[in-house]
Amino acid sequence: MNSVILVTVSRLLTGLLLVFSVFLLLRGHNLPGGGFAGGLVAASAFVLHALANGFPSARRLLGVPPRLLIGFGLAVAILGGVAGMLAGRPFLTGLWDKTPLPVIGKLGTPLLFDAGVYFTVFGVVCLIVFSLGEEGEED
Amino acid sequence: MELLLAVTIGTVYAAAFYLLLRRGLVKLVLGIALLSQAVNLLLFAAGGLREGAVPFIAADETTLAATGADPLPQALILTAIVISFGVLAFTLAMVHRADQSTGTDDLDDLKSTDAP
Amino acid sequence: MNAVTFAILTPLVAATLCMLTLRSGVAQRLFGVGGMAVLLLVAVRLMSEVADGSVLVVRFGDWPAPFGIVLVGDLLSGIMVLVSAIIGLAVAVYSLADIDARRERFGYYTFLHFMMLGVCGSFLTGDIFNMFVWFEVMLISSFVLMSLGGERPQMEGAVKYVTLNLISSSLFLAACGILYGQTGTLNMADLAVRSREYMRPELLTMTAMLFLVAFGLKAAMFPLFFWLPASYHTPPVAVSAVFAGLLTKVGVYALIRTFTLIFTNDVVFTHGLLLGLAGATMIAGVLGAMIQFDFRRLLSFHIVSQIGYMVLGLALFTPLAVAATVFYIFHHIVVKANLFLISGITARYGGTFDLKKLGGFYAALPLLALLFFIPAMSLGGIPPLSGFFAKFGIVKAGLAGDTVFGGWAVVLAVVALAVGLLTLFSMTKIWAEVFWKAPTEGHVPHGGAIPAGEKFLLFAPVAALAALTLAISFFPQYFFDFAARAAEQLLHPETYIKAVLEPVP
Incomplete structure (x- = not known):
């Protein structure tokens, strides 16, 4: 697709969407948002870039292969779940830091788990869209 | 409201099964997508409809008031949507691959592995 | 902290490690087999923890039941996880020689572990909606x-497999929704209590029928079995072996769990229906197998007929019958996966799965002939092999006369005997065609056709599973004792319900 408007807008929007995705991730525990929504928005930033500038460019921009994002996300999510077990509570038990930080709010292992979900969803969507899209370009 | 929802669910189910019974591979995918939507609507209706109610526990209470809406069906539907999203993505990739390796989108031509 | 959590964590961690090292073949294989080995150790530990009849409960996130999701490990779950881990390890070792580098690079071991995660999760969960989620994890993988x-x-088989299983999933989900709408809970122990109190019996029976169709489709019960012989012979042998061993049995497990815990209000109707379907499943499967000459497709039809036996045991609903079902599942998973693995070895040597073309294996590979003989005769129910005791238990329960079905139970027991005879016919057909018949042109088996290293990887799991079959055969009382205690727990779910709903100290 060769659209000047899309290319220009995507340059602005890609960064904006990524920032918005982190915002969604951080507010997600008690408010609408969370790792899943954040991951989708982050992936959509790269999908938008791919539509405007082609899939090879999007892969270069992403830097790491999507499958590594999935693996990393899963590993982080597992850590978030196991942290509760290390404290002698069941798997996935949330541990919270008592004192809230400015801007972010209270920190705890659910955030770690959510971050894992974020990266997993991010990776899965990128993997699916990239591999389907690239096949389409070959035809 | 219940009646409207019941009719809608029935219609979506009917459309889904109609598409599933057609011969085209793409129609099959659309049928699967519609089927998961029909189930989501069914979950929504089965969880009980409370117009204008909120799923919050009041500040001075410990349990949800009898007039409050039940938040669980929404959680179930959200999970189901996430799963059907993954399933649909896989189904699309599979149909694409099946089209490439068999060269047809007619389900009646995909009979070579069936038991005689 | 008990082994229940680790039975979920191990495959999850193994899948993640495989995902992170997708470009390194060595790491893939290491994590692929290593993960299964660890899972087996965890399963043995789990079994030792539940062997005394205690019910282990893990509350995810420390939320009290019935509000949070619980994992429950009782004897049936322990047995199922143990046998899954055994098959998982055997198949992972076999895969080292059977799965090509391209499939490996696409994440074969990752998805194998994700599938094990779904299987173990389905066996251990105590929450009906959570079971749906585990089913989906298993299905997508x-x-x-x-x-x-x-x-x-493969693609032709996959289209049918995927479509039918997705329809089954949507029915499962719809049934969960209706059950929740009526009782306001999804925890299975809580459902067992509340469905009696809050649901009209006929509505409960109707919901049971929805679950019956959903699980019956996954278990390949009559009349919803045709997707299985259309697809199970298409993927690589290692994949069809693990499918044949585990996937349909997850459906049977779900039937056992729900129809002993929740849907027991109208046994004459629900279990009577199961009884009829079991008979039809046995007959349809074994008759379908008789005319097949593709090694794996023939075995696929036998999966269907064997499912009938397991459901028959559940339908009879006496302590002996349910115990025989549990014993049957354990024996069957080991035997059936082994037969599929052997079909792969003969195909390696003979270059085809076509029974008419294969031949001469008895002379060329006597060891393989012996290794085939054990599971094949066991499947046919020849004493003193494990299949005999499994069938004996079910037939005896049918003839005992303490069921609620009277004469019908006797009829079904006779059907089971006749189907056993026909199973033996199929097994002797394979024996005569593949092992005794003279080899045909172009498919002559040659002892040196496979390099020694690969040969070991192919034969070791087969030999180990055959040895396990012999162990079940010679010490059936030991295995049957476990099965009987599992049945005892299933038919008296009070312990299960109490353990799950007990308030957290």
């Missing part, structure tokens, strides 16, 4: 395993 490689027969 199995979809990928089935279509990995993308050859034409």
Whole structure:
């Protein structure tokens, strides 16, 4: 697709969407948002870039292969779940830091788990869209 | 409201099964997508409809008031949507691959592995 | 902290490690087999923890039941996880020689572990909606395993497999929704209590029928079995072996769990229906197998007929019958996966799965002939092999006369005996065609056709599973004792319900 408007807008929007995705991730525990929504928005930033500038460019921009994002996300999510077990509570038990930080709010292992979900969803969507899209370009 | 929802669910189910019974591979995918939507609507209706109610526990209470809406069906539907999203993505990739390796989108031509 | 959590964590961690090292073949294989070995150790530990009849409960996130999701480990779950881990390890070792580098690079071991995660999760969960989620984890991974490689027969099989299983899932989900709408809970122990109090009996029976169709489709029960012989012979042998061993049995497990815990209000109707379907499943499967001459397709039809036996045991609903079902599942998973693995070895040597073309294996590979003989005769129910005791238990329960079905139970017991005879016919057909018949042109088996290293990887799991079959055969009382205690727990779910709903100290 060769659209000047899309290319220009995507340059602005890609960064904006990524920032918005982190915002969604951080507010997600008690408010609408969370790792899943954040991951989708982050992936959509790269999908938008791919539509405007082609899939090879999007892969270069992403830097790491999507499958590594999935693996990393899963590993982080597992850590978030196991942290509760290390404290002698069941798997996935949330541990919270008592004192809230400015801007972010209270920190705890659910955030770690959510971050894992974020990266997993991010990776899965990128993997699916990239591999389907690239096949389409070959035809 | 219940009646409207019941009719809608029935219609979506009917459309889904109609598409599933057609011969085209793409129609099959659309049928699967519609089927998961029909189930989501069914979950929504089965969880009980409370117009204008909120799923919050009041500040001075410990349990949800009898007039409050039940938040669980929404959680179930959200999970189901996430799963059907993954399933649909896989189904699309599979149909694409099946089209490439068999060269047809007619389900009646995909009979070579069936038991005689 | 008990082994229940680790039975979920181990495959999850193994899948993640495989995912992170997708480019390194060595790491893939290491994590692939290593993960299964660890899972087996965890399963043995789990079994030792539940062996005394205690019910282990893990509350995810420390939320009290019935509000949070619980994992429950009782004897049936322990047995199922143990046998799954055994098959998982055997198949992972076999895969080292059977799965090509391309499939490996596409994440074969990752999805194998994700599938094990779904299987173990389904066996251990105490929450009906959570079971749906584990089913989906298992299904999506199995979809990928089935279509990995993308050859034409695979894709044709995959389209049917995927569609039918998705329809089953949507029925399962709809049934969960209706059950929740009526009782306001999804925890299975809580459902067992509340469905009696809050649901009209006929509505409960209707919901039971929805679950019966959903699980019956996954278990390949009559009349919803035709997707199985159309797809199970298309993927690589290692994949079809693990499918044949585990996937349909997850459906049977779900039937056992729900129809002993929740849907027991109208046993004459629900279990009577199961009784009829079991008979039809046995007959349809074994008759379908008789005319087949493709090694794996013939075995696929036998999966269907064997499912009938397991459901028959559940339907009879006496302590002996349910115990025989549990024993049957354990014996069957080991035997059936082994037969599929052997079909792969003969195909390696003979270059085809066509029974008419294969031949001469008895002279060329006497060891393989022996290794085939054990599971094949066991499946046919020849004493003193494990299948005999399994069938004996079910037939005896049918003839005992303490069921609620009276004469029908006797009829079904006779059907089971006749089907056993026909099973033996199929097994002797394979024996005569593949092992005794003179080899045909172009498919002459040659002892040196496979390099020694690969040969070991192919034969070791087969030999180990055959040895396990012999162990079940010679010490059946030991295995039957476990099965009987599992049945005792299933038919008296009070311990289960109490353990799950007990307030957290």
